[in-house]
Amino acid sequence: MRAQTNLVALVLALVLLTGATVVGVTFADAALSDADRDPLDRHAATAVADRLVAADAPTTVRANALAADAVGDLNASRVETLAPPAEGAAFRIALDGEPVVERGPAGSGVTVRRSVVVVSRTDPIQRSINVSRGSTVRIPRGVDLATVVVDPGSNSTIRTVRAGGRVVLYDGAGLDTNATVHLSRYEPTTVRIGAETNATGRVTVTYRRPITEARTLTVTVDA
Amino acid sequence: MPRGQLSLSIIEAVVGVVLVLGVAAGFVVGVSGSPSSTPQLDTLARDTATVLGSEPTESGRDSRLAALARSDRAFEQVRTPTRERIERLLPADVVFEVRTPRGTFGYPRSPTAAVGSVTVPTRYGPVTIRVWYG
Numbered sequence: 001m002r003a004q005t006n007l008v009a010l011v012l013a014l015v016l017l018t019g020a021t022v023v024g025v026t027f028a029d030a031a032l033s034d035a036d037r038d039p040l041d042r043h044a045a046t047a048v049a050d051r052l053v054a055a056d057a058p059t060t061v062r063a064n065a066l067a068a069d070a071v072g073d074l075n076a077s078r079v080e081t082l083a084p085p086a087e088g089a090a091f092r093i094a095l096d097g098e099p100v101v102e103r104g105p106a107g108s109g110v111t112v113r114r115s116v117v118v119v120s121r122t123d124p125i126q127r128s129i130n131v132s133r134g135s136t137v138r139i140p141r142g143v144d145l146a147t148v149v150v151d152p153g154s155n156s157t158i159r160t161v162r163a164g165g166r167v168v169l170y171d172g173a174g175l176d177t178n179a180t181v182h183l184s185r186y187e188p189t190t191v192r193i194g195a196e197t198n199a200t201g202r203v204t205v206t207y208r209r210p211i212t213e214a215r216t217l218t219v220t221v222d223a
Numbered sequence: 224m225p226r227g228q229l230s231l232s233i234i235e236a237v238v239g240v241v242l243v244l245g246v247a248a249g250f251v252v253g254v255s256g257s258p259s260s261t262p263q264l265d266t267l268a269r270d271t272a273t274v275l276g277s278e279p280t281e282s283g284r285d286s287r288l289a290a291l292a293r294s295d296r297a298f299e300q301v302r303t304p305t306r307e308r309i310e311r312l313l314p315a316d317v318v319f320e321v322r323t324p325r326g327t328f329g330y331p332r333s334p335t336a337a338v339g340s341v342t343v344p345t346r347y348g349p350v351t352i353r354v355w356y357g
Binding site: 009017031 | 232278
């Protein structure tokens with residue numbers, strides 16, 4: 001009788017232990033398979049993507065706005081200089097699926113996606129200001145840079161150039177220059193000349209209108 | 224052995240179970256968790272906010288983000304172009320919702336999804352962008 005009680009207890013004990021082992025192994029297996037096996041790849045991909053879209057990166061005009069020409073010039077060694085974690089790794093950088101830079105097979109690496117705009121610029125648009133008539137030039141919204149060439153006529157002095165009421169160029173002795181001025185992108189800008197009456201000469205304003213396109217940047221790194 | 228006392232085998236088994244579960248718990252705690260999708264989604268939300276915050280609207284002097292919070296009229300004007308802009312910005316499998324003091328637009332949220340979000344202060348109030356895999 002006693003032996004039989006012990007047998008029941010033993011069977012119960014074995015069932016319990018087996019159950020616990022199965023549960024434990026399942027847990028361990030799930031934890032291992034979920035684990036981040038490629039922390040280096042992830043770090044490198046994140047770093048490359050971060051550096052590519054940073055506001056002060058050579059590839060951008062501002063944060064998350066890639067300059068189309070800089071992106072076109074990108075190659076593997078430039079990416080390495082920009083983001084050292086990519087050194088010696090296989091990587092692929094693409095915009096909306098179109099490869100930009102590719103080195104080696106990075107298929108099994110970790111992919112990081114970022115939302116960016118790509119800024120390309122139109123051909124230069126040139127507008128002239130007739131100094132003697134005191135005309136102005138209106139630059140549309142969105143333009144952040146303009147080149148102003150001041151060429152005063154003989155015996156006349158052009159002292160100031162204003163953009164949207166702000167003085168961007170000034171010389172008390174008279175301007176005769178070729179300068180790049182920064183403009184506000186958030187409103188149209190009127191460029192106006194401050195010259196003495198009867199002044200002659202030519203002022204040309206040249207700008208390139210930016211075209212922004214929304215894209216998805218994907219960076220895959222396989223170290 | 225008085226009646227009512229637990230069988231020694233059962234006690235041994237309980238000790239064994241504790242041991243095995245202890246080892247299993249070690250795996251659960253010790254192994255670093257899977258990289259959750261939330262940091263990735265947070266990054267996408269932040270990217271969207273950065274782009275919208277540095278983009279002028281068709282009219283007016285604000286960025287798209289500030290125009291959304293400025294007034295009810297500005298919100299109505301900017302909502303549709305902003306929605307289209309965000310749709311083009313985000314990858315195809317990611318959907319979004321934008322909350323402003325003037326109203327909310329975007330996709331209806333599925334309650335179980337992991338959500339990445341960012342709140343940007345503008346001079347007219349905070350704007351929150353939430354994104355998740357749709």
